[in-house]
Amino acid sequence: MAKRRKVGNLLGLAVLSTVSARPMHPYEMAALMRARGKERDMDIKWGSLYTVVGNLEKHGFLAVEGSAREGARPERTVYRITDAGTRELADWVRELITVPERDVPRFEAGLSVLGALAPDEVAGLLRRRLGTMERQIAGDEAALAAETEVPRIFLIEEEYDLAIRRAEAAWVRGFLAEIEDGTLPGLDLWRAFHRTGEMPPEIAALAERGAPGE
Amino acid sequence: MAKRRKVGNLLGLAVLSTVSARPMHPYEMAALMRARGKERDMDIKWGSLYTVVGNLEKHGFLAVEGSAREGARPERTVYRITDAGTRELADWVRELITVPERDVPRFEAGLSVLGALAPDEVAGLLRRRLGTMERQIAGDEAALAAETEVPRIFLIEEEYDLAIRRAEAAWVRGFLAEIEDGTLPGLDLWRAFHRTGEMPPEIAALAERGAPGE
DNA sequence: CCTGCAATACTCGTCTACGAGTACTCGTGT
């Protein structure tokens, strides 16, 4: 079980990793992360930046290095990472890499309530999804291939992401084909279920599949 | 861009889909969802159940059917789904299926800050991850195969989930192999970066890859 | 020289998700 972190927001991870290079003030972190495309790696809400930095300081992972003013700009607080912060960063990454965390994609949530729609409509929607995905994948693949200077290691997240999206696209393609050519077993059941809103009682009883043990 | 829902919590989706069968009170919904293993499909926090049901009612997706007491039990409020609720459910599923939403897995966040650890340590961690994943996948595959009564349609989420996890495992296997046999280009760079904490400046400048356009 | 727009560097109030607690009740063992 992943232990509860003092600062749980992934933005905190990005901050730690960014200030670990050198002391800087929050806005500079934001600028750096933005420039490095960190937004693609975690889904960052800039509104939380100052809260998160504050929390990191409260828990001793960051310390105030001083505050500098530049020209007539408002004063900016410069933070540096502490030893505890460096340890927290390493420990956090270790956990993220080691423990396969179950963060259920929203698509899967959607699949689990597919009964709310009729199979034929679903086929159409899946076709749309597939189109979008294929376009995005092709675009990102091209962008990644065009990047010949930066060594792969600094772009592995992107590589991983592409691999997963390709797999998802492949799965969707297969599922869609099965709906379209009618080979998906139980298609009639699905249609019936959608019309009536009632699961056939013999299935309902069975649907209580036990969750496979950890 | 996915439009903001009145009730955004995915638990709300599960609730709508559950009460759509027949009116019931919150605790019964929870029991049903639990029995159906909904916890595997979305990551449900039971503490939010009453809040979410309340919100769904506030926005007209659920209506109070009445309140019943059974024996000397405390009074329970029974809810039914409204027409607006049925529409919201369908619309929500439609969106989830059609729009490939970018919900970045935590693993990917971890990969994006891999520089905090040394390659050799990462190799060890990945081996651990892979072991856990393979065990879980094998278990779930067996469980799914053992399920011969319930038609596949009622278990597609699980099928999808397995497909993705297999793809992730395969990717990790490949990446791990590249680290282990030293064929990953830039391994030395990685090691240097980790020791010094400094990205080589010529790379740092390049790392500002522009995010591929939407 | 002055206007306006974009970027800078935050602040604040709202909202809500969540965990931990609570009170009651039924069945079972003794």
Place this chain on the structure above:
DNA sequence: ACACGAGTACTCGTAGACGAGTATTGCAGG
């Protein structure tokens, strides 16, 4: 006949995430 532990059915306080706003400055263009 009653003590108990395992459900049942919620309630509530709080931490913290987020969005929207704000005030200042530099600079480009007329």
